Amino acid sequence: MEIRGRQGHRVIIADTPQAVWQKAAELFTLSAAHAIAARGRFTTALAGGTTPQVLYELLAADKYRQIISWEKVFIFWGDERCVPPGHADSNYRMIADTLLSKVPIPASNIFKMYLGDEQPAAAAAAYEHTLMQFFGLNSDEKPCFDLILLGLGHDGHTASLFPGSAAVNEENALVSAAYVSTLASYRLTLTLPVLNAAARVVFLVTGDSKASVLYDLVADPDKCGIIPAKLVRPAGELLVLSDKQAAKYLLN
Numbered sequence: 001m002e003i004r005g006r007q008g009h010r011v012i013i014a015d016t017p018q019a020v021w022q023k024a025a026e027l028f029t030l031s032a033a034h035a036i037a038a039r040g041r042f043t044t045a046l047a048g049g050t051t052p053q054v055l056y057e058l059l060a061a062d063k064y065r066q067i068i069s070w071e072k073v074f075i076f077w078g079d080e081r082c083v084p085p086g087h088a089d090s091n092y093r094m095i096a097d098t099l100l101s102k103v104p105i106p107a108s109n110i111f112k113m114y115l116g117d118e119q120p121a122a123a124a125a126a127y128e129h130t131l132m133q134f135f136g137l138n139s140d141e142k143p144c145f146d147l148i149l150l151g152l153g154h155d156g157h158t159a160s161l162f163p164g165s166a167a168v169n170e171e172n173a174l175v176s177a178a179y180v181s182t183l184a185s186y187r188l189t190l191t192l193p194v195l196n197a198a199a200r201v202v203f204l205v206t207g208d209s210k211a212s213v214l215y216d217l218v219a220d221p222d223k224c225g226i227i228p229a230k231l232v233r234p235a236g237e238l239l240v241l242s243d244k245q246a247a248k249y250l251l252n
């Protein structure tokens with residue numbers, strides 16, 4: 001089923017989380033094929049957290065692993081916790097374990113966001129430099145990722161753009177380092193100008209616990225100042241993939 005939110009979000013509602021992953025894997029594969037056919041490469045920034053893990057495992061399984069030209073896929077992170085890459089909380093480790101260690105992608109196509117011992121601000125500046133170099137940007141340009149995958153936190157954060165964080169208001173930098181008081185930890189995140197420059201942004205939202213925040217994201221016009229995820233309004237396509245549980249307030 002597909003519906004339109006009051007602010008124009010295209011929401012595809014699948015019956016089960018497994019159906020969401022299947023749809024997301026198809027979308028990832030299609031996005032990659034189109035980008036590679038058009039420009040010879042596919043650039044994507046992946047989401048961390050727990051929601052997308054099954055998707056990454058699906059992409060590493062035979063059906064999709066064999067049809068994606070991994071040597072032309074370039075992997076970046078939407079955000080990262082400031083912990084060593086081998087740490088249990090690392091988004092790098094999660095994506096390496098579920099996907100990158102299982103597909104034939106060259107190590108040079110993988111761009112870690114945090115190496116493990118840098119000061120957060122220095123790591124953000126270094127990643128910004130990596131983006132500038134890779135995309136061949138001038139100082140006022142933003143990278144156009146072919147696909148950015150995002151999760152949605154219960155408080156309306158996405159990537160590591162948390163309510164009240166200065167990173168939400170960043171209009172120039174490509175990458176921000178932010179101390180997240182609710183987590184008592186530093187995070188790195190792509191900024192809204194980068195998210196909004198993407199050709200396609202897909203939110204992955206599943207489970208009953210996300211029903212309220214998903215309603216806020218796509219149906220409640222009053223939460224604009226509070227829900228950082230509502231500020232994701234890319235020039236390209238914006239899509240929400242959810243299951244019926246997360247979409248329950250949108251369906252009645």
Ligand code: 6PG
Pocket residue numbers: 047048049050051052078079080081091150151152153154157158159160
């Ligand atoms: C992270 C993510 C973060 C995540 C949301 C939802 O580093 O944790 O990038 O933005 O997508 O917090 O997390 P869950 O998928 O675990 O609910």
